Amino acid sequence: MSLAPRLDLRQSQSLVMTPQLQQAIKLLALSNLELEGVIAEELEKNPLLAAGGEDGEPQQAEAQTDAGDDFGEDVEPVTADRLIEAGDAQTDAPLDVDYDAETFHHDSPSDMAGGSGGQLGMDGIGGAAPEDGPDMDALAADAPGLIDHLLAQAGEVLDGEELAIAARIIDAIDEAGYLTTPISEMAEMLDVEDAYLERILRIVQSFDPTGVGARDLGECLALQAKEADRYDPAMATMLGNLEMLAKGQLPQLRRLCGVDEEDFADMIRELRAYDPKPGLRFGGERAAPVSPDIFIAKTRSGWAIELNNATLPRLLIDRRYYTELAQGAQDKSGKAWLADCLASANWLIKALDQRARTIIKVATEIVKQQEAFFLQGVAHLKPLTLRTVADAIGMHESTVSRVTSNKYLSCERGLFELKYFFTSGVSGADGEGVSAEAVKSHIAKLIADEGSDILSDDKLVEILNAKGFDIARRTVAKYREAIGLGSSVQRRRQKALG
Numbered sequence: 001m002s003l004a005p006r007l008d009l010r011q012s013q014s015l016v017m018t019p020q021l022q023q024a025i026k027l028l029a030l031s032n033l034e035l036e037g038v039i040a041e042e043l044e045k046n047p048l049l050a051a052g053g054e055d056g057e058p059q060q061a062e063a064q065t066d067a068g069d070d071f072g073e074d075v076e077p078v079t080a081d082r083l084i085e086a087g088d089a090q091t092d093a094p095l096d097v098d099y100d101a102e103t104f105h106h107d108s109p110s111d112m113a114g115g116s117g118g119q120l121g122m123d124g125i126g127g128a129a130p131e132d133g134p135d136m137d138a139l140a141a142d143a144p145g146l147i148d149h150l151l152a153q154a155g156e157v158l159d160g161e162e163l164a165i166a167a168r169i170i171d172a173i174d175e176a177g178y179l180t181t182p183i184s185e186m187a188e189m190l191d192v193e194d195a196y197l198e199r200i201l202r203i204v205q206s207f208d209p210t211g212v213g214a215r216d217l218g219e220c221l222a223l224q225a226k227e228a229d230r231y232d233p234a235m236a237t238m239l240g241n242l243e244m245l246a247k248g249q250l251p252q253l254r255r256l257c258g259v260d261e262e263d264f265a266d267m268i269r270e271l272r273a274y275d276p277k278p279g280l281r282f283g284g285e286r287a288a289p290v291s292p293d294i295f296i297a298k299t300r301s302g303w304a305i306e307l308n309n310a311t312l313p314r315l316l317i318d319r320r321y322y323t324e325l326a327q328g329a330q331d332k333s334g335k336a337w338l339a340d341c342l343a344s345a346n347w348l349i350k351a352l353d354q355r356a357r358t359i360i361k362v363a364t365e366i367v368k369q370q371e372a373f374f375l376q377g378v379a380h381l382k383p384l385t386l387r388t389v390a391d392a393i394g395m396h397e398s399t400v401s402r403v404t405s406n407k408y409l410s411c412e413r414g415l416f417e418l419k420y421f422f423t424s425g426v427s428g429a430d431g432e433g434v435s436a437e438a439v440k441s442h443i444a445k446l447i448a449d450e451g452s453d454i455l456s457d458d459k460l461v462e463i464l465n466a467k468g469f470d471i472a473r474r475t476v477a478k479y480r481e482a483i484g485l486g487s488s489v490q491r492r493r494q495k496a497l498g
Contacts, residue, residue, distance in 0.1 A: 024351040028358065029402040032293045032311040035352075039313060048322050048345045052314030146175060146212075146282040153207045158200075165190060165200050169213070177212040177279025178220070209278035217276055218242055224274040234259050238267055245271075248493035292410035294363050294418075296374070303367050303374075307356055308410075315352065317345050358395075362403040363418070365389050370421050374411055379442065381435035384422050426471050434469060440479045442467070447485055452495065456488040 027035060043049050147170055154166040168190060172181040179201070187197045205213040210227045214220035218239045225231040225239070234257040238245065244253045245268075254264040275281070291311055297304045325338050366389065372380035386404070390397040404418035423435045446460060455463070457480070461473050480487075486494070 020347050020351070023347075024354065025402065027351055027355050028399070029405050031291075031406040031408075032308060033291055034406065036311055036313070039315065039352075042344075042348055043313075043315075046341050046345055046348075047325075048318055048341045049348070050316045050318045052316045146173070146177065146279045147171070149282060150204065150207055150212065154204065157203065162200055162203075165192065165197065166204055169197075169201055169204050173213060173279065175279050175282075176277040177209065177214070178277075179213050179215050183215075209275070209281060211275060211278040220276060220278065221271065221274050224278075225270070228270070230270055234263070235267060235270075238271070290408055290415060292415055293407040294359065294409045296363070296367060296409060296411040298374070298412070303364075303371075305360060305363050305367060307359060315345075315349050317342070317349070358399065359403055359407070361393050361395075362389060362400055363409065365393050366409075366418065366421050368392075373421070374413065377413065377441075379438050381421070381423065381438045381441075383424060383435050386422060426469055426475065436479065439464070439469060439471065439475075440483050442469070443476065443479055444483055444485065447480070447491070450491075454488045454492045454495065 027038065030038065043051060150170045150173070151167060154163060154170065158166050168186065169179065172179055172186065174180050183194055183197055183201065187194045190197070201213060205211075205223055207213070211220040211223045214223055221242075222231060222236070222239050225235050237257045238253065241253055241256060244256075250264070254261065257264060257267070259267070292308050295304075295306050295308060322338070322342060326335075366384075367374060369384055369389065369392075370382060372382065386397045386400045390400045393400075404422065407418050409416050409418055420437070423437050426434050426436070426439060442464060443460060446455060446463060457473050457476050460476050460480075461471060464471050464476065477487075485491070
């Protein structure tokens, strides 16, 4: 074996991710609201980009024409899948797009003022609100939180050191209204006596909502019973033995309380009227509104599928400003910077258009595969995988996965995440698979209609098998738990308590 230095020449293939390709892949996985933030950043740093206005139709057409100069009709499309296969990363065609397909229609009904008209007929969804419409900013205004509500009440009845200690107690209350720090631990931290802290805690527990500041469920319900003047020895005994109530040991608990069946039933009805989590009525974290990315509606000629462009500004290239800068740029660095800005703007517009085409193509195939769901409901949802859609539209499975991430579809049946339509399934009597969501729907309906005759998992399996679902008992139990329904024993206890 020779240890002398030598020079070898080797040839190999590798895939290099260009910055443009990385950007296009990132854009594909973003929702419309996330994409809006990315576009805002690009508008801020690229002086040649501008958001189109109402009178920007000619400019938009010009910008799109310029953006497509390198993509004529005679040019064979180069997709991300082709780049992976050929190892050619020099061609900046970032997404799976059929450029020979019909031109993507950018003007959806969501772009129209007030959402009026349009072929989808979804008034008010994603479009601009009419003049007499509700003030959405007012609806979205933050309501006072639980902590602020309690601090305001403490300021009215306490001051000085007591107010400071009450503020520390309130700060230790969670969003459900429960005190999360033990009194002994808090007293040690504040260097005060436990009895003194207990007295301040009782003042806090007298605040609205009733039951706030409790250390456990029993104390929370006891505070509400005292407020309703129903805290007698029998109710105190029941609240001290809530685990027996939860287990359905009603005869034993009634004997402990020392009341007859009528009084015992009245106590349970009273207990059901109390709020086990009083703090939640003040919200907690406000749920972020979900804006649909795609609109789907049934028309006479088939299905209308369009993007919600109301959440995105229309990007234009300011040719006039580019001309002014080009005439003033003299040095090489200035010309190079201006050329980079123009290339970046062109690329972004092309990438956004390709993203729109890809999303429409995937959504169209989903509607085709799950047409029975859109026509008849969740019971007719079919099993579907990413690979099935990818093979049908000639794209890579990872591309379909990115398209369906963080995106929502609005149709007559409601708002659904695109991932919702990709589910596993079980075998059906006709040999075709049945979606897991469809089976869950049947289980939920059977349990909702069971009445006093509680159905066991074995009985559910028997009924489902009779309907043509080839399903095992453990699968029924798994689906039942997934939709938040208890076992037959738990449901029987609930019936007895109700």
